[in-house]
Amino acid sequence: MPGSIRRYGTEMVHRTEQSERIIEALAEGEAIRGRSLWEDARRRFFRNNAAVGALICLGLVLLFTVVGPLFSQWSIEEIDWARMGDIATEGHPSVESGHYFGLDGLGRDLYARTIQATRTSLIVGVIGAFVAVVIGTLYGAFAGFVGGWVDNVMMRAVDVLISIPYMFIIILLMVMFERSFFMLFVGIGIVSWLDMSRIVRGQTLSLKNREFVEAATTAGVGRFTIILRHIIPNLLGIVVVYATLLVPLMILVESFISFLGLGVQEPNTSLGALISEGAGTVLYGTPWQIACPIFFFLVTIISLFFVGDGLRDALDPKDRG
Amino acid sequence: MTAYIVRRVLVAVPTLVILIFACFFLMQVAPGGPFTSERPLPPQVLANIEARYGLDQPLWKQMWDYLVGIVTRFDFGPSFAYRDRDVNDIIAQGFPVTLTYGLISFAVATFAGMGIGVAAAVRHNTWLDYIAVGATFSAQALPNFVMAPILVIVFTWQLGWLPGGGWNGGQWQYLVMPVIALSTSYVASITRITRSSMLETLNSDFIRTARAKGLPEHRVIWRHAMKPAMLPVVSYLGPTFVAMITGSVVIDVYFSTGGIGRAYVDSALNRDYAVMLGVTILYGGLTVLFNLLVDVAYAWLDPKIRY
Numbered sequence: 001m002p003g004s005i006r007r008y009g010t011e012m013v014h015r016t017e018q019s020e021r022i023i024e025a026l027a028e029g030e031a032i033r034g035r036s037l038w039e040d041a042r043r044r045f046f047r048n049n050a051a052v053g054a055l056i057c058l059g060l061v062l063l064f065t066v067v068g069p070l071f072s073q074w075s076i077e078e079i080d081w082a083r084m085g086d087i088a089t090e091g092h093p094s095v096e097s098g099h100y101f102g103l104d105g106l107g108r109d110l111y112a113r114t115i116q117a118t119r120t121s122l123i124v125g126v127i128g129a130f131v132a133v134v135i136g137t138l139y140g141a142f143a144g145f146v147g148g149w150v151d152n153v154m155m156r157a158v159d160v161l162i163s164i165p166y167m168f169i170i171i172l173l174m175v176m177f178e179r180s181f182f183m184l185f186v187g188i189g190i191v192s193w194l195d196m197s198r199i200v201r202g203q204t205l206s207l208k209n210r211e212f213v214e215a216a217t218t219a220g221v222g223r224f225t226i227i228l229r230h231i232i233p234n235l236l237g238i239v240v241v242y243a244t245l246l247v248p249l250m251i252l253v254e255s256f257i258s259f260l261g262l263g264v265q266e267p268n269t270s271l272g273a274l275i276s277e278g279a280g281t282v283l284y285g286t287p288w289q290i291a292c293p294i295f296f297f298l299v300t301i302i303s304l305f306f307v308g309d310g311l312r313d314a315l316d317p318k319d320r321g
Numbered sequence: 322m323t324a325y326i327v328r329r330v331l332v333a334v335p336t337l338v339i340l341i342f343a344c345f346f347l348m349q350v351a352p353g354g355p356f357t358s359e360r361p362l363p364p365q366v367l368a369n370i371e372a373r374y375g376l377d378q379p380l381w382k383q384m385w386d387y388l389v390g391i392v393t394r395f396d397f398g399p400s401f402a403y404r405d406r407d408v409n410d411i412i413a414q415g416f417p418v419t420l421t422y423g424l425i426s427f428a429v430a431t432f433a434g435m436g437i438g439v440a441a442a443v444r445h446n447t448w449l450d451y452i453a454v455g456a457t458f459s460a461q462a463l464p465n466f467v468m469a470p471i472l473v474i475v476f477t478w479q480l481g482w483l484p485g486g487g488w489n490g491g492q493w494q495y496l497v498m499p500v501i502a503l504s505t506s507y508v509a510s511i512t513r514i515t516r517s518s519m520l521e522t523l524n525s526d527f528i529r530t531a532r533a534k535g536l537p538e539h540r541v542i543w544r545h546a547m548k549p550a551m552l553p554v555v556s557y558l559g560p561t562f563v564a565m566i567t568g569s570v571v572i573d574v575y576f577s578t579g580g581i582g583r584a585y586v587d588s589a590l591n592r593d594y595a596v597m598l599g600v601t602i603l604y605g606g607l608t609v610l611f612n613l614l615v616d617v618a619y620a621w622l623d624p625k626i627r628y
Contacts, residue, residue, distance in 0.1 A: 175597065
C-alpha cells in the first residue's frame, strides 16, 4: 500500500487530476493508515521478549502489592506472641500459621511487611521519577530554548548541585526535619531532576532551530507556549525512556537510606529496611527474613531495568545495534 | 589547556563554598537542636552551652567562622554529642580505613570493568561476550547493601572462609568482602560502558585504516582504539567515585570496619549536626576535587575538547 502513496506524490501531471487523486487517497485513508511513531515503538517493544517478560514480572509484583493484603491474616505491626519466643524454629514460612513468608525478628508477619515494603519502594520510585520528569523537563527545556546567559547560569547551577554527593544531603534533610514519607519525597525530588534537565536541555538545543519552531515563532506564538506545545512533545520519547530507568535508581536510593535505618519510620517499612533487618539476623538461622525482601527487590529492579532498556530500543531506533 | 584548568577551578571553588553555606543554613533552619531535650534546661545553662559552641553569635558570624575554620585550619569544629571530641578527631580516626578499602574498590571497579569490557568487545558475539553482557546486566541490580549480606551468607556462614566483619589493621581477609560488595555493581556498569564504546570505536573508519595497513590486532586495539574508547569511561569515573564514597557508609555499618560511615550514621541518629556537616563537606570537597581531576584528564585525552 505505501507504493500507492508514493505514486500520488510523483505523478503531478495535471492539477485537477492530482487533487482528484488526493481526495481518492484521503478516502482510502482508513485503509492505508500510516503507522505513527508510538505505534511503531509499541510494535518494536512487544517484539522484544526480554522486555515483555520483564513487564509481566513487574505486573505480577504490582498485582501482589494490590491483591496480596486480601490474603494476609496479620497486620504489619501485630506481634505473634505465641511464636515469637522461638522464631528460628517456629517462625519459618508456613501456610498453617498464616505467616506465608514467616516472621521477622520481632515476631511480626513478614508477608504483610514485605507487601508494605514493596509498595513503599514502588511509590518512592514512581514519585521520584515523576518529580524528575516535571521539574527536569521544564527546567532543561527552558534553559535550552532561551539559551544565552540564562542557559549558562541555569546549567552551572545544575553542575554545582550534581557534583555534591546527594545521598548525604538527603540524609541530612531526613535527620534535620522529620523522617517521614514527605521528607523522603522532597529529598529524592531535589536530586532526581538534575540528570533529566541536562538530557532535556541537550535535546532542546538540537530541536530549537528546526523549521516547525521557526514557523511557530513566525506565527507569533509566545516563547513559553512554544516550549510547552512544540518542544516538550518532541522530547517525550527520551523523557519516557529516562524516567523508566530512573525509577529503579530512585528505589535504590530509598533502599540505601532505609538500610542504614535512616528512612521511613516504624511500623512502616521498605525493602531496604527489611533487607537490613534480615541481614542482621542472618547468623541466627532465619534465612527467609533476608530471602523474601531480596527476592522482591531484585525482581523489581531487574524488571525495571529490562523494561527501560526495551523502551529505549523501541523509542530510539538510532541506537539499535 | 591552562586556561581550561583555571576555569574549572573557578567553578569548583564556589561549588564548595555553596555546599558549606547550604549545609550550614540547613542546620540553622532545622527545628530543634542538639541541646533540645525532654527536660528543658535552665536558661542560664543553655546560654552557657550555646556560648561554648559559639551559637550565641549572629548567624553571619557563625557561618563566616565555620567557613574560615575549614578553609584555613581544616577545622570542622567540636562535636555536639561527644564533649571531649572534635569532628576532626572522628574524621581522623575513621578516614584512613574508609580511604583504604574505598580506593581499592575504586581501582577494582575501574580496571576489572575496563578489562572485561574490552575483552567482550574484542570477542564480540562469542560466548565470552554473551556471558559478560548477561552477567553485567543483572549485576547492575546488586547494590552494596544486597551484596554484603549475600557475601556474608556464602563466605562466612556457609563456607567459613572469611571473617564476617572487623578490620584488624586491614589484613586482606578483612578487605575481600567489603571490596567485592562495594565494587560489584560498578564493575558491571563500567564493563557495559567500555564494551559499547569499544564496539563503536572498532567500527570506525580509522580502525579500518589501521587494520588495512596491516597492523596486528593487538596493536590496533592498544595503540589506536584504546584512547578514544576510554573517553566515556573516564567521564563515568566521577559518578563511580561518588558511589564508592556513598557506599562506604553501608560497608562501615555492615562490616564494622571502623570507618567514617559508622560515625556518620551514629551522628545522624544522635542529631549530632556538627559531625554530619563535617563528613558531608569533607566528602563533597573530595568529590569536587576528583571531578576536577577527571575534567583535566578528559581534556588531555580528547583533543577535540577546548572550551
